[in-house]
Amino acid sequence: MVSKTEEEQVNRLEGQVENGGGGEWEYLCLVRKLKLRRSFNVLKYGLSILNNPKKRSALGSEEWTLYEQVAIAAMDCQRLDLAKDFIKILAEKFPESKRVGRLEALLLEAMDLWEEAEKAYSSLLEDNELDPVIHKRRVAMAKAQGNISGAIEWLNKYLEIFMADHDAWRELAEIYVSLQMYKQAAFCYEELILSQPTIPLYHLAYADVLYTLGGLENLHMAKKYYASTTDLTGGKNTRALFGICLCTSAIEQLTKGRNKDDKENSQLASLSATALEKDYKQRAPNKVSLLASTLRSLKLSS
């Protein structure tokens, strides 16, 4: 997760370089450090540095890192010819290097030569059993080929070893949600909440999954997680507010016959409804009537 100051810095540098104010190298370094994916810009500015022999020699030994970065950006922008040139230069300089081997396999992937790429990755893994990047590339390949179950298998194997990698858990959760395997997705989101409990995004996603699973207990839990999201975002997350209203109405529907235990204070629902109305009035005034009718229908469903 990129911090706010860093984000501002990146944007400022980007604007500066675009208007021709220099500072390309700092921009590229920052992008590399924060692992952002701004391939178009990286390619443009990287090329301008690399094609200028004076600037290139000024970089010294950092030149090769720049080659790697621009090669990956070129592959992202489908400029495979450029990528091939860069990788060739790198391979000449560093023969037998694992890093260059990874780049070459990446190039094979970009060219849609899945078999060769798979072979290249397996041979790389033989040398180094525990390279997380290669494992992740394999998962990405399986996903790109549409082989979702293979991707799940690889990802599970990866997570067995590297179980503290929260990005991988997030990827797995999203795959499960796309396959409608909600229970497993709930497990993954729980892992995410455990590792980073103050990120409202994970609470929200978890609440969504619980709501989709349905059932009284899950709905109660979903409501609580929507509430925690609201708390963590200061009430500004529209989706969480909607979630609260929907959960309340769904719970009321399910407990229609039984006696409602009134410790479920209904203030939360009405408060979130009011907050929603206020928000809509501010931001989308022409939709206020739509909102009002929806809310009315929810309240009337009990």
Add this chain to the structure above:
Amino acid sequence: MAEDLVLDTAIRDWVLIPLSVVMVLIGILRYFVSKLMRSSNQVPDPKMIKEGQVVIRARNLRAAANFIPAKSFRSRRVYFSNEENGLLYVPKGQAQNAQAQMFSDPNMAMDMMKKNLSMIIPQTLTFAWVNFFFSGFVAAKIPFPLTQRFRSMLQNGIDLSTVDVSYVSSRSWYFLNLFGLRGLFSLILGEENATDDTQRMMQMSGFGFDPTRSLGAEKDSLDIVQHEWALPKFEQRAEAVLKKLVS
């Protein structure tokens, strides 16, 4: 002993400063040599990595246990500390094995020996050099008074028993530099430098036990944790937030 010995400034020029300079240079040399000698087969041990990750995950579970529902917490706790195949469960026999294994593993033993050597040899050589060249005279005066007990340690070459203990020989200056230049090295060479002897010694003693012992420790602390689901509290907090927002 109230006499004040006047120390020649030549001592400062020719003993104290050259000694410090030499030690700094040797430290830098050692750093680069250790960098060169570091074997490139830094293949991370799969078991170590997995254990490290397990510890991190267990720690996260402990820290944020109150954010997930009770059922999930319990199932995770069982997963970790289950008697048969729990991740953190380490049978007593294995705990001893790790250290023995470490010493019998030829690669690791070689690595440790290399690191030891790179630490010990320069120290020994410098110490011998100091003793040979810089002994038999008073090198410096320590600004605070000391008891008589320190005499044997600090006044090696000086065979007069009447000299104030604050007047020390160059050997003590060597030791002072040895421990004090650590800060300087971390400034010059960056954080990771092989001159951090004391740290290395601590690391060596704790090395073999680290994985298995930390697993056991994690398991114990996990068993202790009481789960108290914090989410209901969040509902009230959300209400308060919304009230403020709406009003």
